[in-house]
Amino acid sequence: MDRRQKKTRKAIFSAFSQLLAEKPYSRITVQEIIDTADIGRTTFYAHFETKDDLLKALCEELFDHILNSASNHSEQGLYSLQTAPESIFCHLLQHLKTNRPLIELLSGENNALFLRCFKSGLAELIRQRFESQLQLTYPKIPTDFLIHHLSGSFVEMVLWWIHGGLKQSAEELNHYFQIICKPLL
Amino acid sequence: MDRRQKKTRKAIFSAFSQLLAEKPYSRITVQEIIDTADIGRTTFYAHFETKDDLLKALCEELFDHILNSASNHSEQGLYSLQTAPESIFCHLLQHLKTNRPLIELLSGENNALFLRCFKSGLAELIRQRFESQLQLTYPKIPTDFLIHHLSGSFVEMVLWWIHGGLKQSAEELNHYFQIICKPLL
DNA sequence: ACAATAAAAGAACAGAATGTTCATTATCCT
DNA sequence: AGGATAATGAACATTCTGTTCTTTTATTGT
Numbered sequence: 001m002d003r004r005q006k007k008t009r010k011a012i013f014s015a016f017s018q019l020l021a022e023k024p025y026s027r028i029t030v031q032e033i034i035d036t037a038d039i040g041r042t043t044f045y046a047h048f049e050t051k052d053d054l055l056k057a058l059c060e061e062l063f064d065h066i067l068n069s070a071s072n073h074s075e076q077g078l079y080s081l082q083t084a085p086e087s088i089f090c091h092l093l094q095h096l097k098t099n100r101p102l103i104e105l106l107s108g109e110n111n112a113l114f115l116r117c118f119k120s121g122l123a124e125l126i127r128q129r130f131e132s133q134l135q136l137t138y139p140k141i142p143t144d145f146l147i148h149h150l151s152g153s154f155v156e157m158v159l160w161w162i163h164g165g166l167k168q169s170a171e172e173l174n175h176y177f178q179i180i181c182k183p184l185l
Numbered sequence: 186m187d188r189r190q191k192k193t194r195k196a197i198f199s200a201f202s203q204l205l206a207e208k209p210y211s212r213i214t215v216q217e218i219i220d221t222a223d224i225g226r227t228t229f230y231a232h233f234e235t236k237d238d239l240l241k242a243l244c245e246e247l248f249d250h251i252l253n254s255a256s257n258h259s260e261q262g263l264y265s266l267q268t269a270p271e272s273i274f275c276h277l278l279q280h281l282k283t284n285r286p287l288i289e290l291l292s293g294e295n296n297a298l299f300l301r302c303f304k305s306g307l308a309e310l311i312r313q314r315f316e317s318q319l320q321l322t323y324p325k326i327p328t329d330f331l332i333h334h335l336s337g338s339f340v341e342m343v344l345w346w347i348h349g350g351l352k353q354s355a356e357e358l359n360h361y362f363q364i365i366c367k368p369l370l
Numbered sequence: 371a372c373a374a375t376a377a378a379a380g381a382a383c384a385g386a387a388t389g390t391t392c393a394t395t396a397t398c399c400t
Numbered sequence: 401a402g403g404a405t406a407a408t409g410a411a412c413a414t415t416c417t418g419t420t421c422t423t424t425t426a427t428t429g430t
Contacts, residue, residue: 004397004406026211026237031387040408045389052211112297141361145345149365152341153334160333176326180334183367189377216416219417225379230418 009047011037013058017101023053025110052113059117062102065136066095067121071128088129089154089177092122093170107162115155123151130185137184146184154178194232196222198243202286210240212297244302247287251280252306256313273314273361274339277307278355281343292347300340308336315370322369331369338365 013038019028027128030051034044048054070092096102105114126147154177161173168176178185195313204213215236233239243324255277281287290299311332319331339362346358353361363370 002398002406008407023224029387030389033245040389041411042390042392043407046406050389109300110297138364144214145361148345149338149341153338156334156337158342160330175336176330179326179368183364187377193378214416215418226417227380227419227421229376231377235418348419 008037008039008043010107011039012047012054013061016054017105018059020108021101021104024108025051025113025165048083055113059114062105062114063117063121066092066099066102067125069095071125087174087178088125090170090174092154093158093161093173097166097170103162103166106159115159118158119151119155122154123147125149134184150181150184190232193222193228194225196224197229197232197239198246201243202290205293205295205311206286206289209293210236210298240298244299247290247299248302248306251277251284251287252310254280254363256310271364272359273310275359276348277339278343278346278358281354282351288347288351290346300344303343304336304340307339308332319369335366335369338362 012033015033016028019032019036028051030044033051034041037044048057051163070088073088073091105111106118108114130150131143131147135143138146157173157177158182161168197218200218204217204221213236215229218236218239219226221280222229230336235243255273258273258276290296291303294301303354315335320328323331342358342362342365346353
C-alpha cells in the first residue's frame with residue numbers, strides 16, 4: 001500500500017475517532033471528517049464510499065485486534081479456559097479495560113454498529129472454542145442459540161460495566177460471568 | 186387533543202412505520218415522511234422537532250403497550266411466574282409474535298433505539314417482579330447487574346428468534362429462557 | 371349557528387451536506 | 401529520471417433541513 005494512502009487513511013480514522021468521542025455518529029458529517037482530517041473532499045471519497053463504510057472499516061480494525069489477541073491467548077493454555085483469571089473472557093476484559101478509544105466508542109450514543117461487530121466477532125470465537133461442549137451439554141437446544149446467548153450476555157455485561165464507570169476489576173467481572181453461565185460452560 | 190392533531194399524528198406514525206419497514210432509519214428523510222404521510226412540511230415540524238424525536242415517540246407507544254400488557258397479566262397469577270406457558274416471559278413472547286410492526290422494527294437495520302426502549306422497559310418490569318428474589322439468591326452480586334443481564338438476555342433471545350424467522354413457538358422459546366436463567370430465577 | 375380559536379397547507383427561503391467531475395499538482399516507487 | 405498513482409481544489413447539481421409567513425380549513429364553546 002502506498003505511503004500516501006496509509007497516511008490519508010490514518011488521518012481519516014484519527015479524525016473520525018476524535019469526532020466520535022465528541023458527538024454521536026449520526027451528527028457527524030463527512031464534511032467535518034474532511035475538515036478535521038485536513039484532506040481534500042475527493043480524497044475522502046477515493047477511500048470510502050460513505051460514512052457507514054468508514055465506520056465499518058474502523059470497527060473491523062478495532063475488534064480484529066482485540067479478538068485475535070484473545071484468540072491467541074486461549075490457544076496457549078487449553079486447560080485454563082474456565083478458571084479466573086486465566087479464562088479467555090477475563091483476558092478479553094483486561095484488554096478492554098486498557099483500551100480507552102474502544103471504551104469510548106462502545107459507550108457512545110451510536111454504538112450499534114460497534115456492538116454488532118463485537119458480538120459477531122465474539123460469537124465466532126465462542127463457536128470455535130465451545131461449540132462441541134455446548135452441543136453435548138444441551139443436545140435439545142440449538143447450539144447456535146447458546147452461542148448467541150453467550151456472546152450477547154458478555155457484550156451486555158461489558159456495557160453494564162462501562163456505564164457504571166468500570167468500577168469492578170476484570171477478575172470480578174469475569175466471576176460474575178462465570179456464575180451467570182454456570183449451567184452452560 | 187384536537188381531532189386534526191390525532192389524525193396527523195397517526196398519519197405520521199403510519200408513514201414512518203411503513204418507511205422503517207422498507208429501509209434503515211438513517212436512510213429515511215423527513216422529506217419522505219412528509220410525502221408519504223401526505224402532510225404539509227410545517228405540520229410535521231409542529232408535531233416533532235426532529236426525526237429522532239419522532240422515533241422516540243413511536244418507541245414509547247409501542248413498548249408501553251406490550252409491556253403494560255405483560256405487567257397486568259403477571260399480576261393476575263402470582264404463582265405461575267416461572268412455569269411455562271403461563272410465565273410472564275412466555276406471555277410477552279406470544280404478544281410479540283403477533284405484533285408484525287414491532288417485529289419489523291426490531292429486525293430492521295437501525296433498531297438501536299427500539300432495543301434501548303425494549304431493554305429498559307423490560308428491566309423495569311423485571312426489577313418490580315424479581316428484585317428481592319434475585320437479591321436473596323445472589324447477595325454478593327449487584328442486583329442491578331442481574332436485572333440488566335436478564336433483560337438483555339431476553340431481548341437478545343428475541344432478536345435471535347426473529348432473525349431465524351420465528352420458527353419456534355413462544356412456549357419453546359420460553360423453555361430455552363428458563364434453562365438459560367435456571368440458576369437465577 | 372357563529373365567532374373565536376387552533377391547526378394544516380403551501381410557498382419560499384437560506385444554509386448546509388452530499389456525491390461527482392475534471393484539470394492540476396505533488397508524491398511515490400522502480 | 402520518469403511513468404504511475406494519489407491528493408488537491410474548485411466547481412457543480414441535487415437534496416435535505418429548519419424556519420418564516422400568509423392563506424385556508426376544521427373544531428370548539430357559547
